[in-house]
Amino acid sequence: MAAIALLGGSPEIARIVVPAPQAAPGLADRFVESKARGSCVSLIRRGKKKGEEGYGQGKASIAEGDDVLLDEERMVEHLMSCIEAPDYRPPTLPAVAVELMQLSQRADVEIDDVVKLLEQDSLIAGRVLKIVGSAAMAGAVKITSLREATMRMGLLRIRDIVMEIAMNMRVFKSEDYGDTMELLRRHATVTAHLSRAVCKFTPIEAEFAFLAGLLHDVGIAGTLLALADRKGKRKSPPDLISIWPAVDRVHQRAGEIMATHWELPHDIRFALSAHHQVMLQGHPHPLAATVAIANELAHELGAGVIPKAGQALSELTEEEADCVRAHTSVDRSGDKTLVHAREALSIDDKTMERVREEAEQVMETLSVEG
Numbered sequence: 001m002a003a004i005a006l007l008g009g010s011p012e013i014a015r016i017v018v019p020a021p022q023a024a025p026g027l028a029d030r031f032v033e034s035k036a037r038g039s040c041v042s043l044i045r046r047g048k049k050k051g052e053e054g055y056g057q058g059k060a061s062i063a064e065g066d067d068v069l070l071d072e073e074r075m076v077e078h079l080m081s082c083i084e085a086p087d088y089r090p091p092t093l094p095a096v097a098v099e100l101m102q103l104s105q106r107a108d109v110e111i112d113d114v115v116k117l118l119e120q121d122s123l124i125a126g127r128v129l130k131i132v133g134s135a136a137m138a139g140a141v142k143i144t145s146l147r148e149a150t151m152r153m154g155l156l157r158i159r160d161i162v163m164e165i166a167m168n169m170r171v172f173k174s175e176d177y178g179d180t181m182e183l184l185r186r187h188a189t190v191t192a193h194l195s196r197a198v199c200k201f202t203p204i205e206a207e208f209a210f211l212a213g214l215l216h217d218v219g220i221a222g223t224l225l226a227l228a229d230r231k232g233k234r235k236s237p238p239d240l241i242s243i244w245p246a247v248d249r250v251h252q253r254a255g256e257i258m259a260t261h262w263e264l265p266h267d268i269r270f271a272l273s274a275h276h277q278v279m280l281q282g283h284p285h286p287l288a289a290t291v292a293i294a295n296e297l298a299h300e301l302g303a304g305v306i307p308k309a310g311q312a313l314s315e316l317t318e319e320e321a322d323c324v325r326a327h328t329s330v331d332r333s334g335d336k337t338l339v340h341a342r343e344a345l346s347i348d349d350k351t352m353e354r355v356r357e358e359a360e361q362v363m364e365t366l367s368v369e370g
């Protein structure tokens with residue numbers, strides 16, 4: 001039986017060694033200012049931080065039928081208590097995705113091992129065949145079996161495809177936050193492909209680039225799902241226009257917690273936890289740097305997490321939708337972070353232009369179906 005060719009293993013590629021994370025980085029350092037306008041200001045008030053004068057003395061607004069305090073600091077605490085609770089469990093990933101992740105880290109994998117695994121889940125197997133058989137992936141080659149699909153793509157690409165399917169099935173779905181989850185799903189897919197594209201211009205091992213891009217904002221989805229789960233007798237969980245700044249502040253930590261529950265590789269966990277800082281103990285993390293650049297490109301090229309004018313916001317009034325769009329800082333990185341990221345990856349201005357051109361081409365060819 002033939003062994004599977006692993007992708008991303010060209011001999012000239014160097015793996016940059018960085019120190020392993022010593023401890024969970026906790027909440028993001030940055031503070032995202034709400035840029036709410038008009039009538040939304042009363043809903044998206046910036047809370048006092050602990051230690052600041054007046055902390056704990058304010059009154060929080062409570063929306064009708066909603067028992068979650070809207071003060072931003074208290075909302076951050078509420079979200080953190082949800083995702084750090086001992087009984088918190090992220091959505092369960094399909095067994096095939098989990099086992100394939102483990103398989104992909106072994107050196108002695110046979111094609112039959114992968115095919116047998118995929119055959120255990122007919123839904124995922126069917127979707128793999130559909131994706132790999134698409135014109136974008138297969139070109140003129142006809143793919144009719146899981147064996148052909150596996151041989152065509154290699155173990156790592158099949159793993160990435162299955163994880164994307166798993167995320168779309170189990171994570172980027174919510175009855176309560178449907179529009180936002182759809183934007184998140186698209187943003188995740190685009191960032192995954194752009195992360196892989198960024199690696200073409202860097203000496204970085206691309207093994208986890210796609211996955212890190214795909215999962216980097218899973219903390220946003222996980223936080224929203226946790227809120228929806230805990231809405232109790234309320235008709236709906238907290239309104240997005242009131243919680244975006246708080247969700248933004250906790251999403252890296254939430255992603256890290258989810259990735260730990262899913263036992264994902266440490267490099268991916270760190271990329272999730274620090275894609276808006278990049279630096280760890282004075283050293284840049286190449287995978288976090290890759291995701292930081294891909295994330296910014298995704299936002300700049302129209303695949304962000306905040307709706308643009310004209311994008312569906314079915315459950316919001318026009319005024320509320322306008323308010324959501326005002327959260328322009330959500331999931332964006334500061335200039336300093338991007339400078340660190342480019343330095344970490346040795347991307348100069350000229351190379352950055354090429355990266356951007358590549359990203360634009362990827363966006364043109366990308367089919368972002370569910």
Ligand SMILES: [Fe+2]
Nearest residue numbers: 216217295331
């Ligand atoms: Fe993002």
